[in-house]
Structure formats: C-alpha cells, structure tokens
Amino acid sequence: MLGKRVKLGRFIEELSVGETFLKEEKMEDRELLLYLGLTDDANPLYIQHDYTAQTPVKKPIVPSIMLSGMITSTISKHFPGPGSQILSQSLQFIHPVYHYETIEISLKILELNRDSETIKIDVVANKDNRNVIKGEILVRTPYRPKELDEYVFQNF
Structure with a gap:
C-alpha cells in the first residue's frame, strides 16, 4: 500500500449546491443473507413469510x-466519493421495501460549508415513483492527503 496513490472523491471546491447523483439498488438474496449473517438479526419481519403474512407489511421486508x-x-463510493465521512444522518423510512425490489436513490447537495469542508445532502429513495425513504445526511468531503516526505518513515 505504501506509495500507492489512492483515488479520492471530490473535494469541497469541486462540488456545488443543487448538484445531484442517482443510483439504482436491487434487493437481492445475497445482500440480505450477508446482512442477516453479519448482524445475527433474526427479526421475523425480514425473513419469515408466515409471520409477515399476518402483519400490515404482508411479506418480508428489507431491514432499514x-x-x-x-x-x-x-x-462513500460516488458522491462525493472515497475519503468522505458521514458525520450525521436523519432518515425516515416511509414505506417498506420488499425483497427483490429496486429502489432509486437520489442525492442532492443542499448546502456547502467551505470552512468545515462539509456538505448537507438531501436523500430521497423511490420505488415505483413513490417515496420510500427521505432525509438528510451531513458529509465531510475527503481529507487531502499529505505529500510523502522524509518524515514518513520516522516511526520505523
């Protein structure tokens, strides 16, 4: 890893208020099983058809x-990208998302703060032209890497 250039996302001066980013995500078995296995979350709302059939959601849902x-x-991958950090988030899960459904995630920059190098992002996720998630996320844009110099190896 030493000496390898890391591709970073966009810095604060490369972004503008009103800028948007769209991405589609499909809820597949692989991702659901990985999540459930990693968290050991056996909530019947996520996996049991018999139970969910007796609830208002009617079938298993994707965990919030x-x-x-x-x-x-x-x-962290795209907008603003690698090196960025989530500082806070407030999300509302308006309608359930079911297994095998596709959602469209829309991100829009609401505010830029050049002093703190943060952006406030409006988040909307839709399925079938219906909002399922709404909220805001505060993001610190990527930190600028320091240049390698003679002091890099002083701890070795």
Missing part, C-alpha cells in the same frame, strides 16, 4: 439499516 447502508455506501 441495510437500506441506510446502501445510501451511505453510495455517498
């Missing part, structure tokens, strides 16, 4: 935290 992870992953 997994949906949140898809949104934050989109931020």
Whole structure:
C-alpha cells in the first residue's frame, strides 16, 4: 500500500449546491443473507413469510439499516466519493421495501460549508415513483492527503 496513490472523491471546491447523483439498488438474496449473517438479526419481519403474512407489511421486508447502508455506501463510493465521512444522518423510512425490489436513490447537495469542508445532502429513495425513504445526511468531503516526505518513515 505504501506509495500507492489512492483515488479520492471530490473535494469541497469541486462540488456545488443543487448538484445531484442517482443510483439504482436491487434487493437481492445475497445482500440480505450477508446482512442477516453479519448482524445475527433474526427479526421475523425480514425473513419469515408466515409471520409477515399476518402483519400490515404482508411479506418480508428489507431491514432499514441495510437500506441506510446502501445510501451511505453510495455517498462513500460516488458522491462525493472515497475519503468522505458521514458525520450525521436523519432518515425516515416511509414505506417498506420488499425483497427483490429496486429502489432509486437520489442525492442532492443542499448546502456547502467551505470552512468545515462539509456538505448537507438531501436523500430521497423511490420505488415505483413513490417515496420510500427521505432525509438528510451531513458529509465531510475527503481529507487531502499529505505529500510523502522524509518524515514518513520516522516511526520505523
């Protein structure tokens, strides 16, 4: 890793208020099973058809935290990208998202703060032209790497 250039996302001066980013995510078995296995979350709302058939949701739903992870992953991979950091988030899960459904995640920059190098992002996720998630996320844009110099190896 030493000496390898890391591709970073966009810095604060490369972004503008009103800028948007769209991404589609499909709820597949692989991702659901990985989430459930990693968290040991056996909530019957996520996996049991017999139970969910007796509830208002009618069939298994995708965990809210997994949906949140898809949104934050989109931020850290694409908008503003690698090196960015989620500082706070407020999300409302308006309607359930079911297994095998596709959602469209829309991110829009609401505010830029050049002093703190943060952006406030409006988040909307839709399925079938219906809002399923709404909220805001505060993001610190990527930190600028320091140049390698003679002091890099002083701890070795």
